[in-house]
Amino acid sequence: MPLLSLITFVPLVGAVLILALKEERKGLIRGLALAAAGIPFLLSIYAYAGFTSSAGMQFMENLSWIPSFNIHYKLGVDGLSLPMVLLTGLLSVISVWASFGIEKRIREYFFWFLLLETGMLGVFVSLDFFLFYVFWEITLVPMYFLIGVWGGPQKEYAAIKFFLYTLAGSVFMLLGILALFFASGDPGARTFDMIELSARSPLFAGAKFWWVFLALYVGFAVKIPAFPFHTWLPLAHVEAPTAVSVILAGILLKMGVYGLLRVNAAILPDLMIKFLPVLIIIAFINIIWGAFCAMGQRDMKRLVAYSSINHMGYCLLGIAAITGSYSAAGLSGAMFQMVSHGIITGSLFLLVGIIYDRAHTRNMDEFGGLASKMPLFAGLMTVQCMASLGLPGLAGFVGEFLCFLGAFGRTEQRIFVALSVIGILVTATFFLKLLKDVFLGEFNTKWEGRLSDVTGRELGTLAPLVALTVFFGVYPRPILDATEAAVRFLVDKTSAAAAAPAASTPATSAAVPLPAPATAVPR
Amino acid sequence: MPLTSLLPEIVLALAAMTILLGETAWRRASRFWVIPGAAAVCAAAVLAVKVPAASGGMFVMDGMGRFLKIVVASGALLTLGLSSGMKSWRPRGISWGAFVSLLLLSTVGLMLLVSSADWLMLVVSLELVSVTCFILTGFLKDDRRGSEAAIKYFLMGAFSAGLMLYGISLYYGVFGTTSLNALRTADLNVVPRLPLVGAAFFVLAGLGFKMAIVPFHMWAPDVFEGAPLPVTAFISSAPKAAAFGALLRALPNLDGLGVSGVVAILSLLTMTVGNVGALRQTNIKRLLAYSSIAQMGTVLMGAVAGGDSGRGAVLIYVLFYLFMNLGAFACAAVVADDAGTEDLGAFSGLARRSLPLALCATIFFFSLTGIPPLAGFVGKFSLFAAALEHGWAWLAVAAVVNSVVSLAYYAGIVRRMFFDEATRPGRVGLSISLAACVAAAVAVTLGAGLFPDRVLAWVRSSLP
Numbered sequence: 001m002p003l004l005s006l007i008t009f010v011p012l013v014g015a016v017l018i019l020a021l022k023e024e025r026k027g028l029i030r031g032l033a034l035a036a037a038g039i040p041f042l043l044s045i046y047a048y049a050g051f052t053s054s055a056g057m058q059f060m061e062n063l064s065w066i067p068s069f070n071i072h073y074k075l076g077v078d079g080l081s082l083p084m085v086l087l088t089g090l091l092s093v094i095s096v097w098a099s100f101g102i103e104k105r106i107r108e109y110f111f112w113f114l115l116l117e118t119g120m121l122g123v124f125v126s127l128d129f130f131l132f133y134v135f136w137e138i139t140l141v142p143m144y145f146l147i148g149v150w151g152g153p154q155k156e157y158a159a160i161k162f163f164l165y166t167l168a169g170s171v172f173m174l175l176g177i178l179a180l181f182f183a184s185g186d187p188g189a190r191t192f193d194m195i196e197l198s199a200r201s202p203l204f205a206g207a208k209f210w211w212v213f214l215a216l217y218v219g220f221a222v223k224i225p226a227f228p229f230h231t232w233l234p235l236a237h238v239e240a241p242t243a244v245s246v247i248l249a250g251i252l253l254k255m256g257v258y259g260l261l262r263v264n265a266a267i268l269p270d271l272m273i274k275f276l277p278v279l280i281i282i283a284f285i286n287i288i289w290g291a292f293c294a295m296g297q298r299d300m301k302r303l304v305a306y307s308s309i310n311h312m313g314y315c316l317l318g319i320a321a322i323t324g325s326y327s328a329a330g331l332s333g334a335m336f337q338m339v340s341h342g343i344i345t346g347s348l349f350l351l352v353g354i355i356y357d358r359a360h361t362r363n364m365d366e367f368g369g370l371a372s373k374m375p376l377f378a379g380l381m382t383v384q385c386m387a388s389l390g391l392p393g394l395a396g397f398v399g400e401f402l403c404f405l406g407a408f409g410r411t412e413q414r415i416f417v418a419l420s421v422i423g424i425l426v427t428a429t430f431f432l433k434l435l436k437d438v439f440l441g442e443f444n445t446k447w448e449g450r451l452s453d454v455t456g457r458e459l460g461t462l463a464p465l466v467a468l469t470v471f472f473g474v475y476p477r478p479i480l481d482a483t484e485a486a487v488r489f490l491v492d493k494t495s496a497a498a499a500a501p502a503a504s505t506p507a508t509s510a511a512v513p514l515p516a517p518a519t520a521v522p523r
Numbered sequence: 524m525p526l527t528s529l530l531p532e533i534v535l536a537l538a539a540m541t542i543l544l545g546e547t548a549w550r551r552a553s554r555f556w557v558i559p560g561a562a563a564v565c566a567a568a569v570l571a572v573k574v575p576a577a578s579g580g581m582f583v584m585d586g587m588g589r590f591l592k593i594v595v596a597s598g599a600l601l602t603l604g605l606s607s608g609m610k611s612w613r614p615r616g617i618s619w620g621a622f623v624s625l626l627l628l629s630t631v632g633l634m635l636l637v638s639s640a641d642w643l644m645l646v647v648s649l650e651l652v653s654v655t656c657f658i659l660t661g662f663l664k665d666d667r668r669g670s671e672a673a674i675k676y677f678l679m680g681a682f683s684a685g686l687m688l689y690g691i692s693l694y695y696g697v698f699g700t701t702s703l704n705a706l707r708t709a710d711l712n713v714v715p716r717l718p719l720v721g722a723a724f725f726v727l728a729g730l731g732f733k734m735a736i737v738p739f740h741m742w743a744p745d746v747f748e749g750a751p752l753p754v755t756a757f758i759s760s761a762p763k764a765a766a767f768g769a770l771l772r773a774l775p776n777l778d779g780l781g782v783s784g785v786v787a788i789l790s791l792l793t794m795t796v797g798n799v800g801a802l803r804q805t806n807i808k809r810l811l812a813y814s815s816i817a818q819m820g821t822v823l824m825g826a827v828a829g830g831d832s833g834r835g836a837v838l839i840y841v842l843f844y845l846f847m848n849l850g851a852f853a854c855a856a857v858v859a860d861d862a863g864t865e866d867l868g869a870f871s872g873l874a875r876r877s878l879p880l881a882l883c884a885t886i887f888f889f890s891l892t893g894i895p896p897l898a899g900f901v902g903k904f905s906l907f908a909a910a911l912e913h914g915w916a917w918l919a920v921a922a923v924v925n926s927v928v929s930l931a932y933y934a935g936i937v938r939r940m941f942f943d944e945a946t947r948p949g950r951v952g953l954s955i956s957l958a959a960c961v962a963a964a965v966a967v968t969l970g971a972g973l974f975p976d977r978v979l980a981w982v983r984s985s986l987p
Contacts, residue, residue, distance in 0.1 A: 019878075068979040069908070108878070108941075134895040141894060144934070148942045156942055160934055167894075167930055171923035174904070178911050178919075 003047055003059050004075040007040040007085065008121045011092070015114035023107050030100050033110035037096040037117060041089030044082075051082055053481045056489065057127070057195065065131070069181075071192050074127040079486030083335065083479055084124040084251075084258055087342045090464070091250040092117045095243035098350055098461045101357070102150065102241070109150060113243075116142035120251050124258065129177045129192040133170070136259075139252065140166055143244070151239040158239035165232040166222055173219025179212045180204065180267065198266040201493065202500065205270035213271040216263055223256030224312050227285040234293075237305035242353030245301070249308050249349060250342035257315050257338055261331075265322065265490050269497035273323055277413060280320040284416040286313030287423035295430040300352045300362045300438075303430060304345060307388060310423055311341045314403045317420060321406030323498060327491050330406015335483045337399030340472060344387045344396055347465035351381045354458050355438075358451050364434060369443030374453045378439045380462055385431040387469045390424055394473035400424065528577035528584040531567040531592060532631050538563030539627035546620025553619060557607040560623035561600055564630065568596035571634070581644040582635075583772075586985025587838065591637035591768040594842050598761030599630040601849040601960050606753035608957035610860045622662060626757065629655035633761055637768040642691045642701040645769055646684070649733065652765070653680045656758050660750040672749025679732060679742040687729025693722035703773050711779050723780050726773065733766040736823060737793040740816050744800070747812030752859060755808050756852035759815045764841035767819075770826060771834050772987070778829050787827045787918050793820025794925040801932045807855045807865050810932060811848070814891060817929060818844055821906060824918055828909040831986055836905035838982045843898035843971060847890040850964025854884035857953045857961075870936055872945025880951060881940045883965050888933040890968045893926045897972040905979070 014036020018029055047059060057076040065073040077085060095113070102109055119142065122135030140163055148159030177192070184190050184200055191197065197204075204212070222229040237245050265272045290310030297303040315337045321330025354377065355370075356362050371378040387394035390401075407417040454462070472479060542556050571592035577584040603626065606612060632651030639645035657680065661673025691701060697718050698705035711719075728739060735743040747755045777783040797817025804810035822844070825837035855865070857880060862869035874881040890897035903926065910919040953961070971978050 066976045066979065068976055068983065105875075108874070134900075137895045137900075141889060144937075145941060148938065156938060159942075160931070160938070163934060164927060164930060168924075168927045171926055172920075175907060175911065175916075175919055175923060178904075178908050179916075181908075182912055 002061050003043060004061060004077065004125045007043045007047070007089070008075070008118055008125055010039045010043075011036050011114040011117040011121070015111045015118070018107055018114070019111050021107060023105070026103075026106055029106055029110055033096050033099075033114060034093070036114050037089075037092040040117070040121060041086075041093050044085045044089040047077065048082060048086060048482070051077070051482065053079060054485050056485060060127075065128075069130070069192070070190055071130045072128045073131060074193060075125045076127045076195075077125055078489075079483040080258065080261060080335065081124040083339050083482055084254055085121060087254070087339055088117065088120050088124065088251050091246055091342060091346050092120075094346070094350075094461045094464065095246045097457065098246070098353070099241075099243040100457065104150065109146070112142035112145045116146065116247065120247075120255065123255050127194050129180070129194055129197065129263075131192075132194065133174060133177060136170060136173075136255070137167075139255070140170075143248070143252070146244045147236060147240045150241040150244070153239070154235065155239045158235045161232050162236040165229070169219045169222030169229065172215040176212045176215035176219070179209075179215070183209070183212075194262065194267065198493070201267055201269055201497065204268050205497065205500070209268060209271060213264060213268050213275065216268070217260070217275070220256040220259040220264070221282075223259070224253055224316070225256070225309065226282050226312070226316060227289060227309075230286070230290075230309050233309060234302055234305045237308070237349075238299065238301050242349060242356070245305075245349040245353075246346040249305070250346040253308060253312055254338045254342060257312070257319070257334065260319060261334075261490060265319070266493055269494040270500070273494055273498050276320050276323060276410075279316060280407070280410075280413050280416050283313045283316035283320055284420050286310065286316060287420045288313075288426075291423040291426035291430070295426055295433075297430075298364050300364060300434065301349070301356070302362075303434060304348045304352060307427065307430070308341070308345055310427060311337065311345065311388075313420070313423065314400050315341075317407045317417065318399075318403030321403070321409055322490070322494050324406060324409030324411070326406045326409030327494070328406075328487050329402045330409065331487045331490055332480055332483055333399050333402025333404075333406055335487070336472075336476060336479050337403055339479050340387075340395035340399045340469070343465050343468050343472070344384055347380075347384045347462055347469070348388060350458070350462055350465070351377070351384060354454060355451075359447060364437040366444060367438045367447070368441040369439070370451065371439040373443065373447075373451050376453050376459070380454070380466055381439070382435055383466055384469065385435055387473065389428045389431040392473075393470075395469045395471075395476070397473060398476045524577040524580055524582060525575050528574050529582065530574050531570040532634050534570060535563055535567045535627050535631045535634070539624040539631070542620050542627070543624040546618065554607050556620045556623045557603050560627055561603050563627060564596050564599045564603065567630070567634070568593050568600075571596065579640070581641045582638050583640045584638055585987055587768065587772070587987055588638040590838060590842075590982065590985045591765060592634045594764045594845055595630055595633040595637065595761045598757060598764070598845050598849065599626060601846075601853070601963065602626060602753055602757040602761075604956045604960040605756055605849070605853055605856055608954040608960065609753060609856045610954070611863065612751060612753065622659070625655045625659055625662075629659070629757070630761070633765040636765045637772070639769065639772070640703050642694060642703065642773075645703075645773065646687065646691065649687075649729075649769070650684060652733075652762055653684070656754075656762065659754045659757070660746055662754065663751055666749075666751075668749040669751065672746045675742055675749075676746045679739075683729045683732030683739065686725050690722045690725025690727075690729065693718045693725065697722065706773075707775065716781075720780060720782060723774060723777075723782050724785075727770075727782070727786070730766050730770050730773075731789070734763050734770075734819050734823075735816050736789055736819060737796045737816070740793065740796065743816055744809050744812045747815075748806055748809045752808065752852065752856050752865070755811070756849050756856075759811065759852075760845040760848045763815070763819055764845055767822060767826070767837050767841050771837060775834070775987075776829060777827060783827050783829065786823065787915060790820050790823035790827055791918060791921050793817065793823060794922060795820075798925050798928045798932075801929070804932070805867050807859070807867055807869070807936075810867065810936075811851060811855070814929065814932070815848065817925065818848075818891065821903065821922055821925070824910050824915070824922055825906045827918065828906075828913040828915055830909065830913055831983070832905070832912055833909040834986055835979075835982045836902070836909045838985070839905050839978060840902035842978065842982075843890075843902040843968070846964045846967040846971075847887045847897075847899055850961060850968060851884065851887040851891065853957055853960040853964060854880060854887065857951060857957055861951050862947065867936065867939060868946065870939040871943040872947075873940040873951065875945045876947070876949065877951040877953075880953065880961070883961050884940060885937050886965055886968055888936055890972070892930045892933045895972065896969075898968045898975070899972075901972055901975040901979075
């Protein structure tokens, strides 16, 4: 059974079917959308059940697609991508359910939403670089519409800014992909196969591949978003409708980190190592800058958006540990942080959306004393804020701890890691201030009778996320075990590149013996 | 050379004459004449595949010729569909027979152009295209803008033809013949350099006018705006495709002539001027005119790169461009019909009034931008690949930056269609022939984007 193809394209089928329905049949459209998002999630759980965590790529599918350029329709998942597929499935179901309140043009809404899901899943399961790029770009278009039609007051500006920024990043990625293709061998042996490219990584060492590395890095850094390419994020997050913010923060940002690991680390390990001193500084800036920007916000959604920049900084910090003595911990931490950030920040956006639906404002100054009026809401929000600020026992802590552990394993540049700890402190400050301003103190009487506690549907969307936050906080093994083999592969890859004398003879690339394709699959 | 190799052109020319005479004889000044016209174009396209190959002398019939003849015929067919389906074209009392036969004659010229093996043949066929296009541009005699555009187009065209003839005379001076083969077989190290480079530049200038390459692009926005919409659709696609075919045949190796650097700079300027110009337009035809300038600059990159991959990328792109561009024009025709204006504001709220049409238009505009999985992306991908392969990385970087800039105005139209509220009530209706045009263009844009290999293989096998 082509399991990964089913996971990827069921949402697309649902999207097309929805387009064929009449706008008036709202119940049917919503039901169909939920089914189209639910089936891939169930299938991805099935895939997880059959996944061997100690092995490499699994559930592979490989068909020839465009022989003229040796492009294949090649899918597969490993420990790096499977958690992302699961996360995408989960957050998509929850976001579709959370979108049931949308009344405006719902046929188009769910069409774009499900198209977006296909794009995201496709990015995580593709093993051919061309296919990867196609899915990568497919995610841009629906997001443009979702922000632009259903967004907030500045939606049009936010939508085009998002589109232009990320397209600018990704077109450079396209050139990088092409450059890798042309450098991957003699005319007959060139390939877009990401596993094969990774196996041939000695070919891509040396200074003349710097611009390729940077072109690819820029494409991913815009998505992460890593400083200085982060300026699109607050606007897009704030203007997007709630469910879209969940997807944006929960999954689209992870596509950038995923690409950084899957491409820059696995295909260009030599330059990745040389880039680490810069990456660690970028991680540091992301952490500190994101945290301080978040502290200055009075709009809750904006605060959560900036905290995402801060959290992605931890991810980068974990990745920057790749040459240290605790590199496995750092990489595991980065991957864990991707999942936990998706769950925690996704639920925070849902929570902020709940209060915005009732009060039509997200300004913290206008609230106060809500704990007594909305006790359940206050409880859920408190748990997730604590998780986000890294309270031990909740999911956020595990990822941050491992990222820092890994980063301290590097002997150089420890000062930046040490300074980054300040970010945790600031994060705690602004989340606690948020809780204090919104839930404690004097109740603003203008909300009297207008703020009801969470409804059944809202609780339904939040409960799984909160439960997972607690579960992964006390028992992180399911994620760490799944990612183990992928982490080991990346660590081996980079340490092999570090051990090689920097492949000082890239000019004789034709002379480098190419590994036989049969052995190309990393374990 | 067997005369049967000329059958596509012969059929089209005979059909053009018959339609012209038939209209006078039967006095049926109606849309009826589109039907025999379309039938003749289809017949010519089928014949272009079937007729025997020919080479030597004035005329070649090879793989590239067949490919481009089909491209040109597709353009003519879509234009016929577009013109017969556009309501705002009808009440002006135009002579349909004359319109159809002029379009067919123009197509004959284009088909001859892509098969020319001799400069004289090339000039004659180019003039046939030009003259018919001048008349088509000013076809609505009571329209002052159209007449003005026709005069501009004519003056510029005459000037460029002069430049081109001058280049050919230099070419003749170098080689003692006007055959295109002379350049291909000559040893470039022994022929006198300066006259040859001069010939290349003047010839490029002549073809550059047709392709609207900077600095020979000035006519395009005014002519595109002034000409009736179906004519604009035609002259923005088919002649450009054919002119690129002629360029590939006449100057297959820009690098060998030592002019590739200059042409690369022209390519860069063309994309940039086109894109920057398009950003500020408020009229859909003018916007598409600038967009077409920018797109042709991108295609020129393939000619600069050269080699099989570069030439192949040019051919792929002109095919895909023809369909996505004519698709965009078909959508514009529907919108302009409905609103009675060609202002961009006419697109406002189209998604509320006809979601399928808005989605189709979105596909065309995003394909023109180069977003996968659409045909335009495959075309741009091939062009970028060719540029990188042949060491034109800086040009490829400039081209991708330009792609991002072009998103700003293409997405501007999409924004109007989806984000803005409708300014007019009711649904947008479209005639059967316009719907067929849009459907055909969408089928190619989406189908070739998802499964491009057949087209890529076809192009590869048709390269000379």
